[in-house]
Amino acid sequence: MVCPYAWDVPGGVQFHVRDIAEHFIRQGHEVWVLAPAESDANLPGYVTSVGRPVPVRYNGSVARVTLGPATSARVSRWLEAGDFDVLHLHEPLNPSVSLVALWASAEPVVATFHSAMLRSRALHAAHPLLRPSLEKIRGRIAVSEDALGTVQRHLGGMAFIIPNGVHVDSFAQAPVRSEWAGTSEAPTVAFLGRVDEPRKGLEVALKAMPALLDAHPGIRLLVAGPGDASDLLKEADPRAAAATVALGMVTDDDKASLLRSVDAYLAPHLGGESFGIVLVEAMAAGAPVVASDLPAFAAVLDGGATGILFETGSPQGLAHAVLGLLADPARGEHLRRAGRARSRIFDWGVVADKVMAVYETVIAGAAAEPEEPAPQGLWGRLVRGVPGGGN
Amino acid sequence: MVDVLQLATFVVIVLIAVAWYLSYSAARLDRLHAKAEGAMSALDAQLIRRAEAALELANSGVLDPASALLVADAATESLERTTEHPVTDDLLDGQHFGGREQVESDLTGALTAALPGEVVAGLRARADEFVTDELDRVAASVLRVQLARRFHNDAVRDVRRVRAKRTVRWFGLAGYAALPEVVVFDDDVPLGLPG
Numbered sequence: 001m002v003c004p005y006a007w008d009v010p011g012g013v014q015f016h017v018r019d020i021a022e023h024f025i026r027q028g029h030e031v032w033v034l035a036p037a038e039s040d041a042n043l044p045g046y047v048t049s050v051g052r053p054v055p056v057r058y059n060g061s062v063a064r065v066t067l068g069p070a071t072s073a074r075v076s077r078w079l080e081a082g083d084f085d086v087l088h089l090h091e092p093l094n095p096s097v098s099l100v101a102l103w104a105s106a107e108p109v110v111a112t113f114h115s116a117m118l119r120s121r122a123l124h125a126a127h128p129l130l131r132p133s134l135e136k137i138r139g140r141i142a143v144s145e146d147a148l149g150t151v152q153r154h155l156g157g158m159a160f161i162i163p164n165g166v167h168v169d170s171f172a173q174a175p176v177r178s179e180w181a182g183t184s185e186a187p188t189v190a191f192l193g194r195v196d197e198p199r200k201g202l203e204v205a206l207k208a209m210p211a212l213l214d215a216h217p218g219i220r221l222l223v224a225g226p227g228d229a230s231d232l233l234k235e236a237d238p239r240a241a242a243a244t245v246a247l248g249m250v251t252d253d254d255k256a257s258l259l260r261s262v263d264a265y266l267a268p269h270l271g272g273e274s275f276g277i278v279l280v281e282a283m284a285a286g287a288p289v290v291a292s293d294l295p296a297f298a299a300v301l302d303g304g305a306t307g308i309l310f311e312t313g314s315p316q317g318l319a320h321a322v323l324g325l326l327a328d329p330a331r332g333e334h335l336r337r338a339g340r341a342r343s344r345i346f347d348w349g350v351v352a353d354k355v356m357a358v359y360e361t362v363i364a365g366a367a368a369e370p371e372e373p374a375p376q377g378l379w380g381r382l383v384r385g386v387p388g389g390g391n
Numbered sequence: 392m393v394d395v396l397q398l399a400t401f402v403v404i405v406l407i408a409v410a411w412y413l414s415y416s417a418a419r420l421d422r423l424h425a426k427a428e429g430a431m432s433a434l435d436a437q438l439i440r441r442a443e444a445a446l447e448l449a450n451s452g453v454l455d456p457a458s459a460l461l462v463a464d465a466a467t468e469s470l471e472r473t474t475e476h477p478v479t480d481d482l483l484d485g486q487h488f489g490g491r492e493q494v495e496s497d498l499t500g501a502l503t504a505a506l507p508g509e510v511v512a513g514l515r516a517r518a519d520e521f522v523t524d525e526l527d528r529v530a531a532s533v534l535r536v537q538l539a540r541r542f543h544n545d546a547v548r549d550v551r552r553v554r555a556k557r558t559v560r561w562f563g564l565a566g567y568a569a570l571p572e573v574v575v576f577d578d579d580v581p582l583g584l585p586g
Contacts, residue, residue, distance in 0.1 A: 132419055135549050138426065139542050156548060158541050354534065361433055361538040365546075368432030369425045 002034045002075075002089045002101045013090055013114050015277075016143070016164055021046060023352040034078050036097060050074045050097050075100050079107070086110055086359045092137070093154060103133050108366040110139040110358055113147045113159060139362040141355070144296055162354045164277050168347045171284035172340060174256030182263040186218030187326055190262040190287070192255065192278050193269075195246070196227035201268035201292065203232060207315035208268075208322070209240030215323055219243060221266075224250045224258055259285035263332070264325055267291035270313055276300045279307065280346045283339030288332050290321045306342040307335060416553075417564040423550045427571045430543035434574065437539045438495060441532035442469040445502060448525045453514060458505035465501035469494050492576040495536075502529065502580045533580045544573040 014035070021031045025046065037049040050071050075097060079087070088110045089098040102109060140159035142148035151159040182188035189212075193200035205221060212219050221240075223229060224247040233241040250258065259265055265282035269292050279300045282289050289307035291297040301307035308325060310317035325332055344350075448454065449463035472494050506529075514522050550571055553559060 135419070135423060135426075138430070138546070139538070140545065156552075158545060160538055160541055357531065357534050358538055361437065361535055361542060364436060365426070365429040365433035365539070365542060367429070368436075369429035 002087070002098045016112075016114070017090060019167065019348050020352055020355060023348050024356070027352075032078075032082050032084070034075065034097065034101065048074075048078055050078075071097060072100055072104065076104050079104055086363055088112065088355075088359070089137075090114065092134070093150070099130075099133070102136060105136060108139075108362045109137045110141065110355075110362055111137045112141040112143065113151050114143050115147060115150065138365060139358045141358060145299070146296060160358065162351055162358075163346060164280070164351065166277065166280045166284055166343060166346050166348065168284040168340075168343050170252075171256045171259060171281050171343075172286065174253065174260045174285060176261045177254075177257045178261075180222055180258050180261035182220075182261075183218075185216075186220060187216055187263040188220050188222055188261065189264045189266055189290075189322060190222045190224065190258055190282075191266050191268070192258075193225045194227045195223060195225050195229040195232065199270045200225075201270045201313070202229070203236075204268035204270070204292075204313055204315050204318060205266050206232065206236040206240045206244070208319040209243060210237050211316070211319035212322055213239050213243060216326060220245055222247060222258060222262065224248070224255065255281070256285055259287045262287055264288050264290050264322055266318065266322070267297060268313075268318055269294060269297070280343050283307070284343035286336040286340055288325055288335040289339060290318065290325065300346075302342060306338040413558070413562055413564065416556075416558060420550070420553050420559060420564055423546065423553055424571070427543065427546040427550050430539065430546045431571070431574075434536070434539040434543045437532060437535045438469065438491075441529070441536050442466040442498060444525070444528040444532045445498060446470070448529055449505075451521070451525055453522050453525070454505055454510075458510075461501045462498075462505045465494075465498040469498050492574065495578070496576040499577045499580055502533070506580070533578070537578050540574055540576075540578055544575075547571045547573045 017033060017035070021033050024031045031046055033047045034050055035047055037043055037047070043049060079101065084107050086109075087101065087105050087107045089102055090112050091114055092098045092102050092111045093113065094115075098111075102111075134155060140151055140155075142151055142159040142161050143164050144161065148159050148161055180188055180190075189205075191202055191205050193202070195202050202223065209219075209221060221244045223244055226249045229244075229246050233244060233246075236244075247254075247258070259282045265279075265287040267276060267279055267282075267289060269276075271294060276291070276294075276297045279289050279291060279297060283306060289301060291301060291307055291309055292312035293304075293309040294312055297307075298304065298309060301309060308321045310321045325335075443466075445462050446466040449459040449466065452459075454462065469491075472491050511526065514526060554570065558564070
């Protein structure tokens with residue numbers, strides 16, 4: 001498996017790769033992961049580093065990538081040493097170690113597309129160059145409808161949708177922390193995500209706070225996530241700022257405990273989310289979810305059956321939804337139960353079984369292909385266009 | 392004189408470049424054909440497995456007789472078609488589906504009709520290891536058929552896109568290889584099963 005982003009920096013794709021890899025290892029499969037890393041310290045045994053990522057501007061944002069001849073050499077060595085049955089690449093449309101591995105690969109390739117990429121000039125320009133490499137992909141997986149859209153726009157054809165998974169049990173069994181648990185006089189609501197990223201929507205939550213404080217003077221907004229919230233809090237209503245508790249970055253265990261303890265989890269995102277993994281985590285922990293009515297969130301919440309949806313970007317809508325929830329404990333209890341049941345379908349066990357089915361199908365297809373002689377020497381490689389295939 | 396030499400060198404270089412490109416394109420096309428062919432074999436194998444799993448479920452006596460008969464009939468039909476037209480002996484090098492779409496759609500329909508959500512839930516509630524096993528096998532083969540068909544169609548699209556290129560058509564790089572076709576049939580069994 002190849003992960004394009006730095007292993008030791010938290011992110012959705014990294015967690016996805018880690019969880020699937022560890023699940024397969026527990027099942028007794030041999031899994032090796034290739035990923036960039038800031039340092040070689042603290043990498044699990046199955047991860048091989050391709051070096052430090054460097055920031056590069058790409059497609060309107062800064063991507064941290066690992067490139068260059070040294071990387072290519074490391075990728076080739078890794079592929080050779082691994083002698084894999086199947087190579088699973090993540091985000092092969094980004095300029096990253098995944099693309100390098102695709103170029104160098106001779107084994108059956110499965111690719112997973114994570115992001116919702118609207119358009120990319122670079123991809124368009126480099127298309128004729130990339131095409132032959134992309135043709136090596138035998139199985140395509142998209143993590144959401146939006147990611148599927150990316151595949152269709154840039155590659156044509158289809159991909160099989162396998163949504164992300166969550167370790168439901170680790171959230172469901174997390175201990176409740178009394179300092180985060182709400183009472184009837186002082187309920188707690190939680191926000192998770194980068195605080196200084198506007199599209200995560202912390203501002204919407206802060207604007208909804210005055211209305212919540214009018215009804216529940218003791219209510220607290222617990223904010224967990226990296227970034228500096230001081231600017232936002234300065235601009236916000238002073239009462240809202242006073243009722244906000246910034247927890248900063250929290251560990252995975254603390255995140256689970258937080259979601260277990262609070263009376264509601266708020267997801268006021270404004271857009272750009274391809275899959276609401278935090279929503280599944282909240283449901284697994286049994287926190288009633290109040291979320292923007294983004295298509296991705298509505299899909300996770302089963303159209304609103306297992307959580308409350310409000311109009312995206314509307315503080316009134318958010319406040320109304322939270323007040324309704326706090327006023328009706330039976331509804332909260334129902335949502336907790338429905339959410340727990342719903343989160344099961346996103347459990348990694350189910351997801352991993354589907355990914356394994358993809359591997360098996362791809363390996364079966366590759367095994368049934370007519371034999372072709374391995375290209376020999378430089379000329380053979382040039383003509384056959386299979387870099388690294390022969391020797 | 393010098394000009395002629397220069398021109399000759401230039402022409403030779405261009406010829407080499409063209410020859411390399413044609414040879415490379417032909418090899419690429421060959422690889423894509425091989426990929427489509429492999430994907431077709433995989434699809435064929437998964438369809439056989441699905442039909443076998445369905446037949447076994449029908450014969451296991453856990454379904455009501457009418458549903459069992461329906462599924463058994465569709466599954467047998469599918470298995471017969473496979474043995475009548477083994478993909479491997481095909482004149483078209485295993486790149487076409489031999490008109491089996493309707494038969495496979497019928498099996499999908501039979502499974503859908505025989506296994507609505509409440510029946511599956513009821514069967515699973517028995518917690519009988521044998522029954523659960525049969526259901527898991529059907530569910531697994533249904534998923535694999537879906538995957539195999541999509542991957543095959545992706546492979547076919549790649550072949551067809553490259554074969555539509557002007558260089559490939561003008562120089563006949565595809566040789567006599569048959570143009571593979573996408574396989575379209577209904578494979579969506581909403582089996583109230585996990586996933």
